[in-house]
Amino acid sequence: xxxxxxxxxxxxxxxxxxxxxxxxxxxxxxxxxxxxxxxxxxxxxxxxxxxxxxxxxxxxxxxxxxxxxxxxxxxxxxxxxxxxxxxxxxxxxxxxxxxxxxxxxxxxxxxxxxxxxxxxxxxxxxxxxxxxxxxxxxxxxxxxxxxxxxxxxxxxxxxxxxxxxxxxxxxxxxxxxxxxxxxxxxxxxxxxxxxxxxxxxxxxxxxxxxxxxxxxxxxxxxxxxxxxxxxxxxxxxxxxxxxxxxxxxxxxxxxx
Amino acid sequence: xxxxxxxxxxxxxxxxxxxxxxxxxxxxxxxxxxxxxxxxxxxxxxxxxxxxxxxxxxxxxxxxxxxxxxxxxxxxxxxxxxxxxxxxxxxxxxxxxxxxxxxxxxxxxxxxxxxxxxxxxxxxxxxxxxxxxxxxxxxxxxxxxxxxxxxxxxxxxxxxxxxxxxxxxxxxxxxxxxxxxxxxxxxxxxxxxxxxxxxxxxxxxxxxxxxxxxxxxxxxxxxxxxxxxxxxxxxxxxxxxxxxxxxxxxxxxxxxxxxxxxxxxxxxxxxxxxxxxxxxxxxxxxxxxxxxxxxxxxxxxxxxxxxxxxxxxxxxxxxxxxxxxxxxxxxxxxxxxxxxxxxxxxxxxxxxxxxxxxxxxxxxxxxxxxxxxxxxxxxxxxxxxxxxxxxxxxxxxxxxxxxxxxx
Numbered sequence: 014x015x016x017x018x019x020x021x022x023x024x025x026x027x028x029x030x031x032x033x034x035x036x037x038x039x040x041x042x043x044x045x046x047x048x049x050x051x052x053x054x055x056x057x058x059x060x061x062x063x064x065x066x067x068x069x070x071x072x073x074x075x076x077x078x079x080x081x082x083x084x085x086x087x088x089x090x091x092x093x094x095x096x097x098x099x100x101x102x103x104x105x106x107x108x109x110x111x112x113x114x115x116x117x118x119x120x121x122x123x124x125x126x127x128x129x130x131x132x133x134x135x136x137x138x139x140x141x142x143x144x145x146x147x148x149x150x151x152x153x154x155x156x157x158x159x160x161x162x163x164x165x166x167x168x169x170x171x172x173x174x175x176x177x178x179x180x181x182x183x184x185x186x187x188x189x190x191x192x193x194x195x196x197x198x199x200x201x202x203x204x205x206x207x208x209x210x211x212x213x214x215x216x217x218x219x220x221x222x223x224x225x226x227x228x229x230x231x232x233x234x235x236x237x238x239x240x241x242x243x244x245x246x247x248x249x250x251x252x253x254x255x256x257x258x259x260x261x262x263x264x265x266x267x268x269x
Numbered sequence: 270x271x272x273x274x275x276x277x278x279x280x281x282x283x284x285x286x287x288x289x290x291x292x293x294x295x296x297x298x299x300x301x302x303x304x305x306x307x308x309x310x311x312x313x314x315x316x317x318x319x320x321x322x323x324x325x326x327x328x329x330x331x332x333x334x335x336x337x338x339x340x341x342x343x344x345x346x347x348x349x350x351x352x353x354x355x356x357x358x359x360x361x362x363x364x365x366x367x368x369x370x371x372x373x374x375x376x377x378x379x380x381x382x383x384x385x386x387x388x389x390x391x392x393x394x395x396x397x398x399x400x401x402x403x404x405x406x407x408x409x410x411x412x413x414x415x416x417x418x419x420x421x422x423x424x425x426x427x428x429x430x431x432x433x434x435x436x437x438x439x440x441x442x443x444x445x446x447x448x449x450x451x452x453x454x455x456x457x458x459x460x461x462x463x464x465x466x467x468x469x470x471x472x473x474x475x476x477x478x479x480x481x482x483x484x485x486x487x488x489x490x491x492x493x494x495x496x497x498x499x500x501x502x503x504x505x506x507x508x509x510x511x512x513x514x515x516x517x518x519x520x521x522x523x524x525x526x527x528x529x530x531x532x533x534x535x536x537x538x539x540x541x542x543x544x545x546x547x548x549x550x551x552x553x554x555x556x557x558x559x560x561x562x563x564x565x566x567x568x569x570x571x572x573x574x575x576x577x578x579x580x581x582x583x584x585x586x587x588x589x590x591x592x593x594x595x596x597x598x599x600x601x602x603x604x605x606x607x608x609x610x611x612x613x614x615x616x617x618x619x620x621x622x623x624x625x626x627x628x629x630x631x632x633x634x635x636x637x638x639x640x641x642x643x644x645x646x647x648x649x650x651x652x653x654x655x656x657x658x659x660x661x662x663x664x665x666x667x668x669x670x671x672x673x674x675x676x
Contacts, residue, residue, distance in 0.1 A: 109370040110347045
């Protein structure tokens, strides 16, 4: 009960912290990916003249991109921000006894909360725009987001714990994130890759999510790995992250 | 002893890793992941055993760096012990540092909500006690301003108000009482007395022996990360003060070796209540002290004898000579003189003292020799200073009964 109250407080504080003092406030969470989407759409349509393979069944490029960019932003932002969650709260950890996992959880949760809101808005825009969305796809998409949350939490716990000891991790990670994105089918379909590279994408644990979202919502393409495998991978990462975090967290105070 | 044990520490120890270079951090990470102990960690606390029962009040005293704060952090769970265990039963409220857990950007109200959640108060309980907290803090319109605009006193008020509303089973507090203004300090002390009267349990860290003696029945003296003394508050605080006084006393004074050969007068013996060596002589407050002095007089002249009492740090308390009182030491034989002086109903307050004796020549002009003997006065008086002055209170109302030290 009180752990829940604590988590709620931290999530609220985290969200408020991000928009404290900015005029656009929470609106920024919507505007930023929309702008990003517009830029990508423009470049992909008019500069690269990209078409999604698949003939008449192929979805519009914007819908295709949206289902890659949104989950990626949620995932990447959650992982990068949560990596420094423990370090950023050093003052608190040194003075108050609290379950430190709450800090990481709250950071990941607030990133996902904001991006999920944006995602709902964009789905609404598509629906109004006449993009054919599968009705059943929406609850499945929600389930996919939840699973992505589990994966992100696993990475976040792992990185946040290591970050306390190795301070370079946070900065390195921020630099490596674009690489991680391009190593997955976020901005391009898997079919664009030469035959022999396509299988490599499956080593990226994020690959499953844009593909699965496109499949469930747009009926486009298929996933490289079955859902159940992706689920097991997400849970395994959570277990690994949690294990490392629990092992290291008694010593955080000594190294902060 | 009655009451269940609320806080129990067994073999508690804490070591910090020695981390100087980034490389050490990597090595430490690797070691921790494998679960191997650090061989060259620096130990700040070791082998601490504590037991605090419900309704007990324990004062933690010790020099800076003795490990008091580390011990508190271990008890509150902020730190994880390297060795040993801590078990706490019941709700624990801690005021460890100024504004711990407060976010400077947020208003007092927001911070109240946050720290209440940090202390494990549910949203429901929080709502019920909210007004109580605001009223106790009593910082007016500042409650709606960001905490960064607060004075340190206001931060303490807010922090204390939250803890007070928590109604903890065990209250742990570091020297925060010292920051608030006079009226708030009184409020805090009053609250604590009430809290103790209602059966609350307190662990207090303070450098103020006054506060410790006023609020605590037991005390624990930490020195170099280990318990130096643990027990009744008066015994422990007196031992601690004596240690301090001895430490600050000029060491040069005692180094002067007794070179009495060929002096006209020198002391043969000095006994306090019959004891003539360097271990402290124990006298109860208001007890009797007898000082027995034997002097050798080379030429058989009658010496004047001075007896003095000083605090361990050298502050003189009282001195008197045979000449002042018009008496003379009696001759034991041709060159040996002896006299005894008795101080009945000793009014020296509990603490550590030194009794000195000097022989002077027959004219009472030249001082020859010195012997010192340590004296410890024991007792449970909370009076301040060195001696009890005779006094009577007039125009006083009938006493209110609120014994916390009397038990």
